[in-house]
Amino acid sequence: DSGVTQTPKHLITATGQRVTLRCSPRSGDLSVYWYQQSLDQGLQFLIQYYNGEERAKGNILERFSAQQFPDLHSELNLSSLELGDSALYFCASSVATLTSGRARGEQFFGPGTRLTVL
Amino acid sequence: SQELEQSPQSLIVQEGKNLTINCTSSKTLYGLYWYKQKYGEGLIFLMMLQKGGEEKSHEKITAKLDEKKQQSSLHITASQPSHAGIYLCGAVKVSNAGNMLTFGGGTRLMVKP
Numbered sequence: 219d220s221g222v223t224q225t226p227k228h229l230i231t232a233t234g235q236r237v238t239l240r241c242s243p244r245s246g247d248l249s250v251y252w253y254q255q256s257l258d259q260g261l262q263f264l265i266q267y268y269n270g271e272e273r274a275k276g277n278i279l280e281r282f283s284a285q286q287f288p289d290l291h292s293e294l295n296l297s298s299l300e301l302g303d304s305a306l307y308f309c310a311s312s313v314a315t316l317t318s319g320r321a322r323g324e325q326f327f328g329p330g331t332r333l334t335v336l
Numbered sequence: 337s338q339e340l341e342q343s344p345q346s347l348i349v350q351e352g353k354n355l356t357i358n359c360t361s362s363k364t365l366y367g368l369y370w371y372k373q374k375y376g377e378g379l380i381f382l383m384m385l386q387k388g389g390e391e392k393s394h395e396k397i398t399a400k401l402d403e404k405k406q407q408s409s410l411h412i413t414a415s416q417p418s419h420a421g422i423y424l425c426g427a428v429k430v431s432n433a434g435n436m437l438t439f440g441g442g443t444r445l446m447v448k449p
Contacts, residue, residue: 274436
């Protein structure tokens with residue numbers, strides 16, 4: 219158990235719908251990262267928040283958004299869902315952020331939310 | 337952009353055998369992470385390597401970082417069925433959009449009892 223929790227574990231919805239995925243980081247971790255894992259694209263970084271502020275942005279679609287709340291939990295909102303959005307969505311947390319080209323602290327991953335869009 | 341290639345893509349070994357997984361970057365490696373994933377589950381942190389020539393071990397798993405070759409290797413000694421899973425390497429990518437981890441495509445390991 220990494221200490222990172224994600225809800226729900228599974229989510230089945232229809233195209234065009236909107237869903238919210240929730241993540242609670244490990245106690246004391248200020249950074250939250252969101253990733254998408256699909257068979258064809260592998261594990262892709264979406265977005266990072268550090269202490270409530272957006273810190274890095276990866277391959278996140280405009281239909282997707284995220285935020286980190288004062289209690290440090292984070293939510294990933296996915297809207298106008300398409301079949302291709304079906305994937306595993308992971309949240310990870312770390313104490314610090316990646317402040318330079320050198321690795322800075324390991325990221326601990328949650329168990330993921332499996333999203334199926336029908 | 338940071339490209340990480342892992343080899344082999346999949347591997348089947350007999351229990352007790354040693355094996356090596358490689359992760360090669362198209363750009364300079366400033367640091368590297370190794371994770372293990374059971375199918376459909378979350379990633380488990382194995383090791384983080386920060387300096388060229390660094391080598392770390394945990395139980396029967398050893399990882400090395402060769403900055404000159406822009407490569408890292410993960411070696412498992414006397415493999416066991418519990419080692420089965422997908423091994424992923426990740427590297428720090430620095431960009432205008434922030435610093436992030438990019439991952440290789442993974443190596444799927446099966447250990448036959």
